[in-house]
Amino acid sequence: MSFLSDRLLDQIRSEGPITFCQWMKAALYDPHYGYYCRSDRARWGREGDYRTSPERSELFAATFARYFAKLYEELGSPSSWTIVEVGAGAGHFAAELLGTLQHRFPGIFSATQYVLDEASADSRAGVGHLLAPFSTHIKFQRLEELQPLDHAVIFSNELLDAFPVHRVTVQGGQLCEFYVDVNEKGDFNWLIGAPSTERLAYHFTRMGFQPTEGRIAEINLEVEDWLALVAQKIREGYLISVDYGAEASDLYSSPERQDGTLRAFHRHRLIDDVLACPGEQDITSTIDWSFLKMLGKKHGFEVIDFARLDRFLLSADLLLEMEARLGEVANESQRTRLSTAARAMILPQEMASSFSVLVQKKGGGQ
Numbered sequence: 001m002s003f004l005s006d007r008l009l010d011q012i013r014s015e016g017p018i019t020f021c022q023w024m025k026a027a028l029y030d031p032h033y034g035y036y037c038r039s040d041r042a043r044w045g046r047e048g049d050y051r052t053s054p055e056r057s058e059l060f061a062a063t064f065a066r067y068f069a070k071l072y073e074e075l076g077s078p079s080s081w082t083i084v085e086v087g088a089g090a091g092h093f094a095a096e097l098l099g100t101l102q103h104r105f106p107g108i109f110s111a112t113q114y115v116l117d118e119a120s121a122d123s124r125a126g127v128g129h130l131l132a133p134f135s136t137h138i139k140f141q142r143l144e145e146l147q148p149l150d151h152a153v154i155f156s157n158e159l160l161d162a163f164p165v166h167r168v169t170v171q172g173g174q175l176c177e178f179y180v181d182v183n184e185k186g187d188f189n190w191l192i193g194a195p196s197t198e199r200l201a202y203h204f205t206r207m208g209f210q211p212t213e214g215r216i217a218e219i220n221l222e223v224e225d226w227l228a229l230v231a232q233k234i235r236e237g238y239l240i241s242v243d244y245g246a247e248a249s250d251l252y253s254s255p256e257r258q259d260g261t262l263r264a265f266h267r268h269r270l271i272d273d274v275l276a277c278p279g280e281q282d283i284t285s286t287i288d289w290s291f292l293k294m295l296g297k298k299h300g301f302e303v304i305d306f307a308r309l310d311r312f313l314l315s316a317d318l319l320l321e322m323e324a325r326l327g328e329v330a331n332e333s334q335r336t337r338l339s340t341a342a343r344a345m346i347l348p349q350e351m352a353s354s355f356s357v358l359v360q361k362k363g364g365g366q
Contacts (some may be wrong), residue, residue: 004033004279009182017179019196021221023188025164027278035279036162056351057341059318061096062325067316068097068153069105071238075364080111081151084233086143087159088116091127098134104324114138115146144229152237154230158355160243160292161284163226165218166200167262170211175201178216180275188275197221207291209252216260217252218285224295231299236363239301242309244355245287261286292358301360309355310346318345 008026012018028035072081085094094114101109114137116127131138143154167178171192177200181191195201203219204210211217230239251257264271266281274283293303305312322342326335345352 012182017181017191020167020178021164023180033279058096061093062100062321063313063316063318065097065100072108075151078151082113082149084115084154086117086156088118091130095130116140117143146233148235150235152234155240157242160287163220163222165220165285169216170213207248227295234362239360241358243287245289248288248290296360301362304361305359310352312357
């Protein structure tokens with residue numbers, strides 16, 4: 001048992017069961033022992049638990065650099081603008097994007113202030129070293145600390161699916177919530193109880209879906225609070241979300257999602273027991289794109305683009321970026337690596353086909 005496990009077990013024994021949302025928040029974001037905040041384990045890459053698109057290929061961030069350059073022009077080519085990356089992780093996306101802007105769009109690079117919002121102090125230290133060549137263009141700051149921005153892009157990649165979620169089901173025609181309790185053996189186990197907040201029932205009412213008897217679903221209320229904060233920080237600009245998601249009709253009606261979408265990963269393997277080893281494994285759930293679009297509209301955003309990631313990258317000139325890079329390298333192994341990476345970004349059944357990109361705009365005479 002880890003220190004975090006012991007602490008949560010003691011808390012539940014003394015205070016009673018806690019919602020899964022509370023448990024997941026501690027498991028992932030406890031300042032010292034949460035999965036995303038620990039300094040004693042690798043989370044990304046081959047030695048970690050998963051690999052995100054920026055680690056798989058530099059073409060991912062480089063293609064987004066080309067797309068951001070177009071957004072900069074859409075904003076009227078201001079003398080300065082801000083890119084905010086929320087959940088910067090190991091910093092691979094920021095490093096490649098800034099390098100591409102510097103090389104291909106030096107004027108835009110000069111106008112760019114890059115803000116990294118990263119919860120983990122350990123990650124911030126590593127990112128600072130990686131981004132040292134761009135030190136005059138970057139700063140670390142939490143989103144809530146930013147002043148409202150006149151011209152900005154707020155970007156996230158695989159962030160929203162890691163927000164703590166409430167887990168619910170229907171029993172006897174009544175909406176119920178999953179809590180985490182401790183059994184006689186001293187292990188975490190599930191307990192079904194009354195909803196902890198009226199917001200859970202209201203969520204289904206406003207989405208126009210009511211889960212059927214026995215169906216399990218996750219409700220990401222934190223994304224609602226987060227998007228309200230984003231809206232406060234952008235006067236004119238774009239919110240770009242890259243994540244694993246589905247529409248509400250699929251999440252709450254399809255037979256394939258009868259048991260919800262909650263899942264855990266360790267060493268690139270899917271783990272059956274989500275409650276095992278808090279702080280030791282990644283936990284995610286599928287994003288409700290319908291909910292995100294509805295929230296955006298409520299806060300003054302309009303949908304500019306929504307597409308599967310592989311199709312988005314093609315339309316954003318991934319192949320053009322690949323051709324340019326192939327012409328800049330003489331080493332055949334590098335050329336092969338670039339071509340292989342490009343295929344991984346655009347071929348059916350590869351990683352990018354499972355993700356989507358949602359681009360929302362606020363301001364600018366909508």
